[in-house]
Amino acid sequence: MKHKVLRKQENSRMCLVCGVKNDFGLKASFYELDNGELAGIFTPREEHQSYPGIAHGGISAAILDETIGRAIMVTDRDMLGYTVELNLKYKKHVPLGQKLIVIGRITREKSRTFEGTGEIILANGEVAASATAKYLKVPLDKMPSFQEDSEDRMEWQVNISENDPREIEYEQKTDMKTCLRLG
């Protein structure tokens, strides 16, 4: 099913997953969708390899961690989190050199913490890896360097590109109504 992009999220300067100036990183972009989920788009490269042709499992963990963590911004643009727990299931190889989609959503929100789930989806629609994660809430303005006149602060911004998709197509893996009930 196709889902409309409602908003592109900010990228950072040097984050391994979303840093626009981190040449060893994934340079992923994140899009908030009309079904309340967050989609990331990324292309693992040779720098991210484990066995030849296959992305390192730590890279899958990093992109899932960030996508679920960022999903809190769908409902609260000024909130992020410190990961306190991350569990992954590796189901298929994640290939290098192919544009992939990662989806995240929040399943439970409390006053100090939130939890969510996510999947890396292959071009054929199969789930390559899935994760559950828990975070301690940290308001963006309490993040290190946020109050400073630093490069990190200046470069935390939405970078619109002509390659940004207007719609993202994938089969939704989790019923959002179930998530709300769980929450």
Ligand SMILES: CCCCCCCC/C=C\CCCCCCCC(=O)SCCNC(=O)CCNC(=O)[C@H](O)C(C)(C)COP(=O)(O)OP(=O)(O)OC[C@H]1O[C@@H](n2cnc3c(N)ncnc32)[C@H](O)[C@@H]1OP(=O)(O)O
């Ligand atoms: C200038 C601005 C630039 C912005 C740039 C942004 C760039 C990125 C963009 C976007 C990213 C978005 C996505 C995020 C993705 C990546 C995030 C990371 O990689 S974060 C690094 C890895 N994680 C850590 O380093 C935490 C290390 N842990 C700690 O520091 C402490 O454990 C801390 C502060 C998190 C909690 O310690 P306490 O003592 O303050 O809190 P207590 O009361 O013990 O726990 C609070 C809750 O957390 C649970 N908790 C704490 N530690 C836990 C643990 N080890 N395992 C499981 N649960 C734990 C507890 O059970 C409790 O949950 P209950 O409220 O009961 O539901």
